[in-house]
Amino acid sequence: MERLMTTEPLFTEDAYLRETPARVIAADERGVVLDRTVFYARSGGQPGDSGMLRWEGGEAVVAEAVKGEAGAILHTLAPGAALPPVGAEVLASLDWARRHRHMRMHTTLHLLCSVLPGIYATGNQIGAEKSRLDFDLPDPPAKEWFTEQLAALVAADHPTGTSWITEAELDANPQMVRTLSVQPPRGAGRIRLVRIGPEGAPVDLQPCGGTHVRSTGEIGRVEVSKLESKGRQNRRIHIILPE
Incomplete structure (x- = not known):
């Protein structure tokens, strides 16, 4: 895999694609690179997707998608999995239940930013079962307050959407970046x-390459389970x- 070609990230425009036909452009012990994929590559605190690759005469479990070289997305395989032949046509299919929980969690973290205007996030981690966001916040409200605020935003069923700006436009509006630990690529x-x-009046607007639900109502019930002190001013939420 000396030379990797760019992978078209289909999830950037449609996070609800669960599978896609694709062509293998590289494969070795590190994983498989496809010309296109629905697998989100680990970045920005969001885990890489898992799922399956299937081709004529074989299949392999994708343990996690990660970033490769030169814009490639590397599908790392489970130990002992067979490699598809270079040039083969495969069907790349997500573990959709896991991905959708990541989407619900990720949108929730953006909502958490929205209830703390002007406060910067200093770290984050997204998981299917639990997630957390760290803030430079010496005296946070009680966890029940956060849960109530998030519940109201979920109930309002706000739509989500994406758009693009130039790097120069972001430089002119640095307040859009809400996280100190993760900067836009x-x-x-x-x-x-x-x-x-x-x-015209967004609840939250910030640079992000991750996957999100179509509207906040899709998140369902959300709960702030714990507030934790991680330093003099840093608070982990x-x-x-809960199902």
Whole structure:
């Protein structure tokens, strides 16, 4: 896999695609690179997707998608999995239940930012079972307050959407970046924005390359399970999605 070709990230435009036909452009012990994929590659605190690759005469479990070289997405396989032949046509299918929980969690973290205007996030981690967001916040409200605020935003069923701006436009509006630990990827000349709420009066608007639900109502019940002190001013807010 000396030379990797760019993978078309279909999830950027449609996070609800669960599978896609694709062609294998590289494969070795590190994993498989496809010309296109529905698998989100681990970044920005969101885990990489897992699922299956199926081709004529074989199949393999994808343990996690990660970023490769030069814009490639590397589908790392479970130990002992067979490699599809280079040039083969495969069907790439997500573990949709896991991905959808990541989408619900990720949108919830954006809502959490929205209830703390002007406060910067200092770290984050998204998981299917629990997630957390760290804030530079010396005296946070009680966890019950956060749960109530999030419940109201979920009940309002705000739509989500994406748009693109130039890197220069982001430089002119640095307040859009809400996280100190994760900066928007640069070099492509444009930055993807994720918006929650109407275009004219968004509830939240910030650079993000992750996957999100179509509207906040899809999140369902959310609960702030714990507030934790991680330093003099740093507070960690843990969230869960009770079923």
